[in-house]
Amino acid sequence: MRTGHYVESYEKQLALTTNPVTWAWTGALLLGLALFPLLVGNYLLSVAITVGIAAIGAIGLNLLTGITGLISLGQAGFLAAGCYTTALLVADYGWPPELALLAAGFVSALLSLVIGVPSLRLKGLYLAITTLAFSFIITHFLLYAEALTHGPYGVRVENLRFLGLDLTQLDQLFWLVLAVLVLTVLAALNLLRTRVGRAFTAIRDHDVAARVMGISLTRYKLAAFMVSSFVVGIAGGLMAFQFRFINVDLFNLLISIEALAMIIVGGLGSVAGSILGAVFIVLLPEAVRALTDLLPAALTEMLSTYVYEVRGLLTGLAIIVMLRIEPHGLIGLWRDAKRYWTHWPLSV
Amino acid sequence: MSALLSIERVSKRFGGLTAVSEVSFAVPEGAIYSVIGPNGAGKTTLFNMISALFPPSEGAIVFDGQAVHRARTHQLARLGIGRTFQNLAIFSHATVVQNLLVGMHHALKANLLSAALFWGPARREELAARRRVEEIIDFLEIEHLRDLPVGLLSYGLQKRVELGRALAVGPKLLLLDEMVSGMNAEETEDIARFILDIRDELGVTVVMVEHDMGIVMDISDRIAVLNHGSLIAEGTPAEIAADPAVIQAYLGRN
Ligand SMILES: Nc1ncnc2c1ncn2[C@@H]1O[C@H](COP(=O)(O)OP(=O)(O)OP(=O)(O)O)[C@@H](O)[C@H]1O
Numbered sequence: 001m002r003t004g005h006y007v008e009s010y011e012k013q014l015a016l017t018t019n020p021v022t023w024a025w026t027g028a029l030l031l032g033l034a035l036f037p038l039l040v041g042n043y044l045l046s047v048a049i050t051v052g053i054a055a056i057g058a059i060g061l062n063l064l065t066g067i068t069g070l071i072s073l074g075q076a077g078f079l080a081a082g083c084y085t086t087a088l089l090v091a092d093y094g095w096p097p098e099l100a101l102l103a104a105g106f107v108s109a110l111l112s113l114v115i116g117v118p119s120l121r122l123k124g125l126y127l128a129i130t131t132l133a134f135s136f137i138i139t140h141f142l143l144y145a146e147a148l149t150h151g152p153y154g155v156r157v158e159n160l161r162f163l164g165l166d167l168t169q170l171d172q173l174f175w176l177v178l179a180v181l182v183l184t185v186l187a188a189l190n191l192l193r194t195r196v197g198r199a200f201t202a203i204r205d206h207d208v209a210a211r212v213m214g215i216s217l218t219r220y221k222l223a224a225f226m227v228s229s230f231v232v233g234i235a236g237g238l239m240a241f242q243f244r245f246i247n248v249d250l251f252n253l254l255i256s257i258e259a260l261a262m263i264i265v266g267g268l269g270s271v272a273g274s275i276l277g278a279v280f281i282v283l284l285p286e287a288v289r290a291l292t293d294l295l296p297a298a299l300t301e302m303l304s305t306y307v308y309e310v311r312g313l314l315t316g317l318a319i320i321v322m323l324r325i326e327p328h329g330l331i332g333l334w335r336d337a338k339r340y341w342t343h344w345p346l347s348v
Numbered sequence: 349m350s351a352l353l354s355i356e357r358v359s360k361r362f363g364g365l366t367a368v369s370e371v372s373f374a375v376p377e378g379a380i381y382s383v384i385g386p387n388g389a390g391k392t393t394l395f396n397m398i399s400a401l402f403p404p405s406e407g408a409i410v411f412d413g414q415a416v417h418r419a420r421t422h423q424l425a426r427l428g429i430g431r432t433f434q435n436l437a438i439f440s441h442a443t444v445v446q447n448l449l450v451g452m453h454h455a456l457k458a459n460l461l462s463a464a465l466f467w468g469p470a471r472r473e474e475l476a477a478r479r480r481v482e483e484i485i486d487f488l489e490i491e492h493l494r495d496l497p498v499g500l501l502s503y504g505l506q507k508r509v510e511l512g513r514a515l516a517v518g519p520k521l522l523l524l525d526e527m528v529s530g531m532n533a534e535e536t537e538d539i540a541r542f543i544l545d546i547r548d549e550l551g552v553t554v555v556m557v558e559h560d561m562g563i564v565m566d567i568s569d570r571i572a573v574l575n576h577g578s579l580i581a582e583g584t585p586a587e588i589a590a591d592p593a594v595i596q597a598y599l600g601r602n
Pocket residue numbers: 362365367385386387388389390391392393394434
């Protein structure tokens with residue numbers, strides 16, 4: 001039996017982890033990820049970039065929905081806002097990509113106030129529908145405000161140099177996405193161990209008690225909207241670097257549903273869960289594609305004709321299955337497994 | 349002793365129902381003050397107005413020179429009012445420590461940016477808050493539970509954590525709505541002892557709503573009795589025990 005790990009001082013209790021084993025694993029994981037582009041081909045690398053960006057977006061959504069309890073179906077709208085901000089600033093206004101990426105976060109955060117303020121009195125399903133409507137308004141605007149957004153023609157960005165990286169090279173784009181993901185994880189974990197994160201969860205768990213404890217619902221719900229959409233906007237900005245040619249079709253309803261699926265499957269309210277969920281939901285159709293190569297040709301053809309429907313179906317299935325077996329998501333399964341092994345053989 | 353809290357001709361109507369009707373009383377600083385009365389008498393409604401969850405229909409509530417009836421709910425913690433709820437209102441997924449830390453919210457300053465960076469002042473204030481919370485944990489004798497999710501604890505212990513969270517606010521006035529209902533005799537005695545210590549050692553004024561006459565008569569300095577929303581008696585435990593209107597309200601309507 002492995003003995004438990006005990007923490008003696010408050011200083012140490014505040015630390016994200018004091019367990020040397022955890023540090024070692026985190027270091028090894030990061031090193032492995034940094035070397036990843038040297039080990040795999042372009043196809044896997046572009047899948048990994050998609051996973052990374054999805055993970056950043058999922059962490060953003062989880063701050064709002066998992067942590068603060070405000071359900072959002074507006075992910076596509078905030079991603080679109082961030083993506084177009086970066087793309088247009090670089091393509092039409094000649095901004096450096098570094099600033100254009102930051103701007104994506106700020107524009108998206110400001111837009112979230114437009115929906116956050118009227119949403120203060122809405123809960124659950126009503127909020128979900130409002131965010132959905134918001135998302136449609138954004139994409140509608142992007143499609144029809146042609147003078148600003150190029151409307152149906154989309155936006156092309158070129159010459160992407162970011163702090164010395166050439167983002168048209170997949171490996172260098174991967175490193176940027178990885179760096180942004182690491183920063184996002186750190187910021188989210190930090191937020192969660194301070195009064196701000198505690199205010200978010202208090203609002204989710206018992207909003208009357210939260211108010212009586214001195215937490216202003218207005219202020220902290222808006223803060224949750226802003227932080228969340230800042231992060232999602234950054235993810236959108238990275239999408240502009242990834243696709244380099246963007247149009248509104250990238251930001252459909254399925255994107256919002258997949259984002260929700262990521263945090264439900266991965267674990268509501270968990271930063272690590274958001275990442276696991278992003279990995280799972282992005283890889284799911286990839287895995288199915290690999291499997292269908294083994295199927296009869298007729299079936300393969302049908303699956304590729306209905307690729308959009310199949311993805312929707314898989315996402316729905318993943319949500320239902322996960323809610324049945326472990327409402328805490330993949331991260332819950334992981335914790336159970338860990339508890340089992342640390343307490344073995346007492347755990348049987 | 350001067351009044352820390354005064355209730356001045358306070359009424360509350362919900363549609364056609366008058367839940368609280370022209371109630372006035374004053375709670376002296378340093379007192380343990382009980383509000384009693386049959387079910388539906390308006391006790392919780394009165395508490396909800398003192399914690400600014402909703403304003404009175406008429407009348408004024410003045411705490412420490414401040415007009416509570418015009419305050420916003422989240423301002424009350426800073427004014428110095430902490431409370432517990434009749435129905436448990438803990439954050440059940442969070443640990444004991446995290447629950448108490450929420451009570452310290454108004455005493456901390458980190459904003460979005462400094463919290464995300466967790467540098468300098470943000471880090472130092474978290475450390476100080478952890479120390480303060482640990483004092484409350486010691487005071488309430490729940491050291492062994494500190495890192496457990498509160499939802500896993502027994503009802504009595506969850507109430508105790510809720511009391512701790514209200515203390516973490518650093519209140520001058522503590523409102524306790526039926527702390528001991530649903531507790532066994534031993535837990536009730538613990539709570540009575542804590543309430544006395546809170547007043548004597550921490551100097552906090554306590555207003556409590558209770559149905560348990562044992563604890564009310566034992567530890568209260570003064571008692572207000574509500575019936576159908578109206579104040580029918582106010583005085584020391586001995587005066588209340590002998591009051592014909594109170595006996596009438598409790599023992600029958602003949
Ligand atoms: N928000 C509300 N809306 C409408 N009616 C309410 C509301 N809150 C309380 N009431 C009514 O006001 C009356 C007083 O209720 P209150 O909860 O204050 O009683 P109480 O003295 O706390 O009773 P108990 O001992 O059962 O807790 C009751 O008739 C109750 O139904």
